[in-house]
Amino acid sequence: MLPKIPIGSWVSDLVDWIEANLGWLLDAITTLLRFLLDGFRDLLMLLPPLAFIPVFAIIVFFVTHRDIRLAVLSIVGLFLIWNMGLWNLGMLTLALVISSTVVALVIGVPVGILSANSDTVEAIVRPILDFMQTMPAFVYLIPAVIFFGLGTVPGMIATVVFAMPPTIRLTNLGIRQIPLELIEVAEAFGATPRQKLLKVQLPVALPTIMAGINQCIMLALSMVVIASMIGAGGLGYEVLVGIQRVNIAQGFEAGLAIVILAIILDRITQNLIKSEKRHE
Amino acid sequence: MENDEEPEVQIEVHDLYKIFGSRPEKGLELLKAGESKKNILEKTGQTVGLADVSFQVRRGEIFVLMGLSGCGKSTLLRCINRLIEPTEGSIVIKGNDIVTMSTEELLEFRRNHIGMIFQNFALLPHRTIMDNVAFGLEIRGVETEERYKKASEAIKLVGLEGNEYSMPDQLSGGMKQRVGLARALASDAEILLMDEAFSALDPLIRRDMQDELLDLQERLNKTVIFVTHDLDEALKLGSRIALMRDGYIIQVGTAEEILMNPSNEYVERFVADVDMTRVLTAQDVMKKADPVISCKSGPRLAARLMKEYGISSLFVVTQHRLLKGIVTIDDVVEAVKQDHTTLEQIVIEEVPQIQTDTPLADIIPIIAESKYPLAVVDQDTRLKGIVVRGSVLSALARKESEPIVA
Numbered sequence A: 001m002l003p004k005i006p007i008g009s010w011v012s013d014l015v016d017w018i019e020a021n022l023g024w025l026l027d028a029i030t031t032l033l034r035f036l037l038d039g040f041r042d043l044l045m046l047l048p049p050l051a052f053i054p055v056f057a058i059i060v061f062f063v064t065h066r067d068i069r070l071a072v073l074s075i076v077g078l079f080l081i082w083n084m085g086l087w088n089l090g091m092l093t094l095a096l097v098i099s100s101t102v103v104a105l106v107i108g109v110p111v112g113i114l115s116a117n118s119d120t121v122e123a124i125v126r127p128i129l130d131f132m133q134t135m136p137a138f139v140y141l142i143p144a145v146i147f148f149g150l151g152t153v154p155g156m157i158a159t160v161v162f163a164m165p166p167t168i169r170l171t172n173l174g175i176r177q178i179p180l181e182l183i184e185v186a187e188a189f190g191a192t193p194r195q196k197l198l199k200v201q202l203p204v205a206l207p208t209i210m211a212g213i214n215q216c217i218m219l220a221l222s223m224v225v226i227a228s229m230i231g232a233g234g235l236g237y238e239v240l241v242g243i244q245r246v247n248i249a250q251g252f253e254a255g256l257a258i259v260i261l262a263i264i265l266d267r268i269t270q271n272l273i274k275s276e277k278r279h280e
Numbered sequence B: 001m002e003n004d005e006e007p008e009v010q011i012e013v014h015d016l017y018k019i020f021g022s023r024p025e026k027g028l029e030l031l032k033a034g035e036s037k038k039n040i041l042e043k044t045g046q047t048v049g050l051a052d053v054s055f056q057v058r059r060g061e062i063f064v065l066m067g068l069s070g071c072g073k074s075t076l077l078r079c080i081n082r083l084i085e086p087t088e089g090s091i092v093i094k095g096n097d098i099v100t101m102s103t104e105e106l107l108e109f110r111r112n113h114i115g116m117i118f119q120n121f122a123l124l125p126h127r128t129i130m131d132n133v134a135f136g137l138e139i140r141g142v143e144t145e146e147r148y149k150k151a152s153e154a155i156k157l158v159g160l161e162g163n164e165y166s167m168p169d170q171l172s173g174g175m176k177q178r179v180g181l182a183r184a185l186a187s188d189a190e191i192l193l194m195d196e197a198f199s200a201l202d203p204l205i206r207r208d209m210q211d212e213l214l215d216l217q218e219r220l221n222k223t224v225i226f227v228t229h230d231l232d233e234a235l236k237l238g239s240r241i242a243l244m245r246d247g248y249i250i251q252v253g254t255a256e257e258i259l260m261n262p263s264n265e266y267v268e269r270f271v272a273d274v275d276m277t278r279v280l281t282a283q284d285v286m287k288k289a290d291p292v293i294s295c296k297s298g299p300r301l302a303a304r305l306m307k308e309y310g311i312s313s314l315f316v317v318t319q320h321r322l323l324k325g326i327v328t329i330d331d332v333v334e335a336v337k338q339d340h341t342t343l344e345q346i347v348i349e350e351v352p353q354i355q356t357d358t359p360l361a362d363i364i365p366i367i368a369e370s371k372y373p374l375a376v377v378d379q380d381t382r383l384k385g386i387v388v389r390g391s392v393l394s395a396l397a398r399k400e401s402e403p404i405v406a
Helices: A006-020 A022-043 A049-063 A068-083 A087-117 A120-134 A136-147 A152-176 A182-186 A193-230 A235-244 A250-277 B026-034 B038-043 B073-080 B104-114 B130-131 B137-141 B144-157 B175-186 B201-221 B231-237 B255-260 B265-270 B299-309 B329-337 B360-369 B391-396
Strands: B009-021 B047-058 B062-066 B088-093 B114-117 B191-197 B223-228 B241-243 B249-252 B313-317 B323-328 B353-355 B374-377 B384-388
Touching: A006 A136, A006 B047, A022 A136, A022 A152, A049 A068, A068 A087, A068 A250, A087 A120, A087 A152, A087 A193, A087 A250, A087 B323, A120 A152, A136 A193, A152 A193, A182 A193, A182 B114, A193 A235, A193 A250, A193 B223, A235 A250, A250 B299, B009 B026, B009 B073, B009 B223, B026 B038, B038 B073, B038 B265, B047 B073, B047 B249, B062 B073, B073 B088, B073 B191, B104 B114, B104 B137, B114 B175, B114 B360, B130 B137, B130 B144, B130 B175, B130 B329, B137 B144, B137 B175, B144 B175, B144 B313, B144 B329, B175 B201, B201 B231, B223 B360, B231 B249, B231 B255, B241 B255, B241 B299, B249 B265, B299 B313, B313 B384, B323 B329, B323 B374, B329 B374, B353 B360, B360 B374, B360 B391, B374 B391
Parallel strands: B062 B223, B062 B241, B114 B191, B191 B223, B353 B374
Antiparallel strands: B009 B047, B009 B088, B241 B249, B313 B323, B374 B384
16 A cells, blocks of 8 residues: 555645744735725725715716616615614625735736736646635635634635636636737737737726626625635624524525625626727 | 839848748758758648748839738738748848847837738727727827827828727728728838738728729828739739749739749649739730821821821821821821811811720720720820720730730
């Protein structure tokens, strides 16, 4: 019999080493993410609920090129969340989703661009993405907890890792799908690589990139529920408590609030993709 | 190439080779040792794109690269602005060798001297027509106001005014390619590279666009390199045509030269189905207008000339060989009897006239109707030659190369 290859213990050694030697980096990341999360939460909590809801609806109305149905949907949905007494938790969840998505985009879009422009980068990135997407989501929670302890920040880290792959994939795909002639136009008229990226590649790939952002948001929302197991808080925690106490009412209400947020976020981003396409 | 007023050479391609693959030097070595394209691919995995290509293009020419797909015409076009890097050889444009330029010099050169037009139009879908046309100027860093001004002029030039703020997907194929043309013209590049520019258009629109290009060319006098697989298009547009096969240029020449004197069997087969009546013009089939007679001369001279040359009608010209009309033998005999001193009373002024560039296809119905030979005149109605039925027939029958004009 072959002896068991000690993969598990290697990984755990690595984790120990990182914890011992890269503590400063982990602290810096924690500070940054905390700052981002608190910023978004404070922004969302700036207005009392009944003032926030109409302001939000008006913003939605204009951002989506005057889609009145979406504005009404937002008002009804958010009102229901407030009515169920889940407002503060809902806003925390929303802040978690937004800040995780921002981080995922800030990392994911540039990586997507790099892998679109280089086959070598793509060859390296692709298996990593496969790994990130197929590894059960719960597994991320373990190193996140070890490095960052319990709380919202490790929850965010796990969420970012989980939500980032579609952004990278679709940015890569969007740019690679651009017809060769359009790239040749940029080059034939003497564009620098930077001009080519900003004036041709990104704008032409934008609808696909937007689809990636939409996926990223949806995945982030589903992950914040799982992340509540390590103390990320928000609506996910309510669901968790509901399960643990077999409290159907509590679990269902929190679950419904998550669904409402998901629908609103999805429709807004979908609408942005569509209006982008309409401009073509 | 007979006169000295030929415009200067603007593009000179010399011994150009392109080998696709990971080890082009290997392929190049074998190619120069005389190996065939197929053998090189089998032995080394290198694909020969262009082999031993040399030609010159003069200012104001429309130089057509023609051949079937895979013959290397698009590769050659892309070597000229180095969208594809040549493996060996030189491309000298206005005294600068493109091949040895640094990246910055190349960008600069592309921005200012070369415009390109693409088969599928290649308009940026997120930009208005105005911003598409202004693209080259934007890349060059021209101020917004200035570049919109120039873009508007270019849009007007191709007849698209009123569509400045449409989006590309609102336009038809023909209009889209006009935008492509305007984009290339907006940056004032004197060299235009056109890659199958009209191949994606339906036949009627394509013909319009060809006429439009010839018209624009007359006004703007650009140097155009035009890639096409369509022989009729090549014959219509090309000042000169380079026929390509397997990466080699097989023959370069004017439409007539290629049709009348194909350099080998391949060219001959290629041009076999060409409708000669669309290619040959009055200039190719006309005879020298000799004799002619001055309108001041008398009927007796006319009668003698007709008898001497054995003809039954005679063209009458004024002193600068401007066409006046024609006299017939019957009228001349009558005039001699009545002792007229000039031909003025008997000149028939309404004679059919054709221009030197009238295609044979248009001449045939006229000559079938006409009692007299046709007068070939230039823009100032100066008599350049005459066309009789016999010369039309012999031009259609002949495949030899010797020029018909005596």
